[in-house]
Amino acid sequence: MERDLGIVRGMTPAAYIDAHEYDLTTLLRGLVSIPTVNPPGENYDAITARLVKELAAAGLKSRRLAVPAGLLKKTLPVEQHGFPRWNVLGFRKARGAKKTIHFNAHYDVVPVSGNWAQGDAFSGAVVKGWQHGRGTADMKGSIASLLMALRALRASGVEPLMNVEVSFTADEETDSALGAGWVVEHAPISPDYAVVMEGGEGNRVCCGHNGVVWLEVTVHGRAAHGSQPHKGVNAFEKMAALVRELDVHKEELAGRTFTTPEGKTMRPTLNVGGVFAQGPGGKINTVPALASFSIDRRVVAVETVVEAERELRAFLAAAAKRIPDCRISVAKVSDNHPCYHAPEHPFFAAMAATVTRVRKKAAVFNVSTGFNDMHFFAHHLKIPTLGYGPGGEDCHAVDERASVKELVRSAKIYAELLTTFAG
The missing domain is CATH 3.40.630.10 (Zn peptidases)
Structure with a gap:
């Protein structure tokens, strides 16, 4: 050669x-x-x-x-x-x-x-x-x-x-x-x-x-001694109730479809809690004052990240209002179109x-x-x-x-x- x-x-x-x-x-x-x-x-x-x-x-x-x-x-x-x-x-x-x-x-x-x-x-x-x-x-x-x-x-x-x-x-x-x-x-x-x-x-x-919207949701409670939980607001319990509410939004998203050229049906998805944490000072015998979790919202090709984020924030705000003493803040982590x-x-x-x-x-x-x-x-x-x-x-x-x-x-x-x- x-x-x-x-x-x-x-x-x-x-x-x-x-x-x-x-x-x-x-x-x-x-x-x-x-x-x-x-x-x-x-x-x-x-x-x-x-x-x-x-x-x-x-x-x-x-x-x-x-x-x-x-x-x-x-x-x-x-x-x-x-x-x-x-x-x-x-x-x-x-x-x-x-x-x-x-x-x-x-x-x-x-x-x-x-x-x-x-x-x-x-x-x-x-x-x-x-x-x-x-x-x-x-x-x-x-x-x-x-x-x-x-x-x-x-x-x-x-x-x-x-x-x-x-x-x-x-x-x-x-x-x-x-x-x-x-x-x-x-x-x-x-x-x-x-x-x-x-x-x-x-x-x-x-x-x-797909695109993605990543949010971090923080639930704000009130600390108290573990022997007197009625004096506090348990942020973890409020977070659990809020996460259960998100099942409704998951069902709504599952009804939306996009068909790819190969004939595959795609739907938006919601993954909750890839990252979750308690606030500072957490201890087994305290009522937690803070709890946070993440949301990974996958955005299909026929959606936009702007609309997906707006819709998700609106749902979270409305869901928190339905839960007694549930006060939240939502922070944007990142998105990708x-x-x-x-x-x-x-x-x-x-x-x-x-x-x-x-x-x-x-x-x-x-x-x-x-x-x-x-x-x-x-x-x-x-x-x-x-x-x-x-x-x-x-x-x-x-x-x-x-x-x-x-x-x-x-x-x-x-x-x-x-x-x-x-x-």
């Missing part, structure tokens, strides 16, 4: 990817071994420095952009001010290309708990066709697959048909304000199309996702055709129940945006893992899209 300046003559990008499966898993192992846990935002310096080098090795001009310290302090809670934020950008100009495609993935991961089968949640170990570790599925596996696709194009000497932009961004596991949100507002990018590398996997191509575009643009057809060819199974279009960063590109930049990546199992849970076969297939799909669609 002739080799010239690193170019492997006669080898297709897909063949190169097949031949370098070990390099792909090694690359992912290196990324997983850097614990970019958010919150608080650990090791962002190390991971972004590594990603800049990986993009350069794959033939892109690359750099990282620091989020201004003033904005960081304005946006993040004080305990995170010592954790800087960076976003990584890469660019490759293709000969004669008129259009630019942007690939996006986040590099932060959620915290770790529990006992992992491989012992170390950041090992990246490959066992029986699965690569294990926090971030393998969500979503450093996507980063590794894209980097391998870009390596394959460079090594095989195959020119992409579009200019290639890449962003690896911070803070998606919180609210993306200093990650993809900052990039679309402030970074020097100008894409015509975008692929956010999650939301769709297997033969499913993502054309939208839903996203949906009917997959009618040729860009969607091109990705579906690519997925079908590589996987030898007809592609379908899905809408993700979770939120991701698609809406920043679709709504803020108003460009055709889809989601696709290798995915995996047990995201955000113990023993998170990605299929090595899916990592390889996703790399092939990215490479083929770049060599078959010119915009």
Whole structure:
């Protein structure tokens, strides 16, 4: 096999990817071994420095952009001010290309708990066709697959048909304000199309996702001695009654439907109490003066976060009035907008055709129940945006893992899209 300046003559990008499966898993192992846990935002310096080098090795001009310290302090809670934020950008100009495609993935991961089968949640170990570790599925596996696709194009000497932009961004596991949100507002990018590398996997191509509204509800009572509960107002009991009232709102939401292009029926959901707490001074022999709980309201594609929040706040206020001595305050934690575009643009057809060819199974279009960063590109930049990546199992849970076969297939799909669609 002739080799010239690193170019492997006669080898297709897909063949190169097949031949370098070990390099792909090694690359992912290196990324997983850097614990970019958010919150608080650990090791962002190390991971972004590594990603800049990986993009350069794959033939892109690359750099990282620091989020201004003033904005960081304005946006993040004080305990995170010592954790800087960076976003990584890469660019490759293709000969004669008129259009630019942007690939996006986040590099932060959620915290770790529990006992992992491989012992170390950041090992990246490959066992029986699965690569294990926090971030393998969500979503450093996507980063590794894209980097391998870009390596394959460079090594095989195959020119992409579009200019290639890449962003690896911070803070998606919180609210993306200093990650993809900052990039679309402030970074020097100008894409015509975008692929956010999650939301769709297997033969499913993502054309939208749910949004979310996160609220914290605090119930205010009055402390008293545990032997004389009648002298106090038990915030915990009032909270329990309020939570029971929310069952009515859950039933109302269950009656609303949205049908996806693949024929799946989606409904808004309400998850209560992912975070709950008592106030200061809580003790077994006191009447609790404060109790708080969280609400995760998933917003389907045909709703808006503004209306969902307004409706939920109104329901909480009315429910509290129905409960004697129930006084509440409601604080906004965060939100993330839903996203949906009917997959009618040729860009969607091109990705579906690519997925079908590589996987030898007809592609379908899905809408993700979770939120991701698609809406920043679709709504803020108003460009055709889809989601696709290798995915995996047990995201955000113990023993998170990605299929090595899916990592390889996703790399092939990215490479083929770049060599078959010119915009």
